Amino acid sequence: EDQVTQSPEALRLQEGESSSLNCSYTVSGLRGLFWYRQDPGKGPEFLFTLYSAGEEKEKERLKATLTKKESFLHITAPKPEDSATYLCAVLGNSGYSTLTFGKGTMLLVSP
């Protein structure tokens, strides 16, 4: 059974204070690891897909990295508009096409 654990559950940062969110996963063969952003009351919005260890992707102040056991979402000099819940999900090689999500990290960036 695929498992995803995200930490911390919640994170409060000052504007400009860089940090990282963690996503630890257990899968029987990784087909893809996904990062989404979710604003309150809205559907998740896609950020990145990572497929193999060592891969990195960037978008504005966000950078996602992947190892064989975990992924990090680095946030550089965050702004208040980066406040959201960040979700990590994995697609494994179990023969099914079920996406398993972590419980998310709620990020609050104060001005």
Place this chain on the structure above:
Amino acid sequence: EAQVTQNPRYLITVTGKKLTVTCSQNMNHEYMSWYRQDPGLGLRQIYYSMNVEVTDKGDVPEGYKVSRKEKRNFPLILESPSPNQTSLYFCASSLTAGSEQFFGPGTRLTVL
């Protein structure tokens, strides 16, 4: 505009009264899925569909049914809703299971 639509957005119903939540996408995606989101439990996949007439169970399929008769539509059916199905439901679509998913705006369901 590329989008996933869900209806209704809000629904309050009573135990045992059959209901359907519709989901439609205009991106010609093959993969569609339904999730429920509950506080402390996160997003959990209910059912997914790889293509027309091809559906399969996710992690929490009990009490739900789906059908995929057309590529663009993927309705979620609750034959006999119960209070433990009170939740926020999301429909999503993507080109394949391994590509980025586009989520709908959500349906907040309350079963009394």
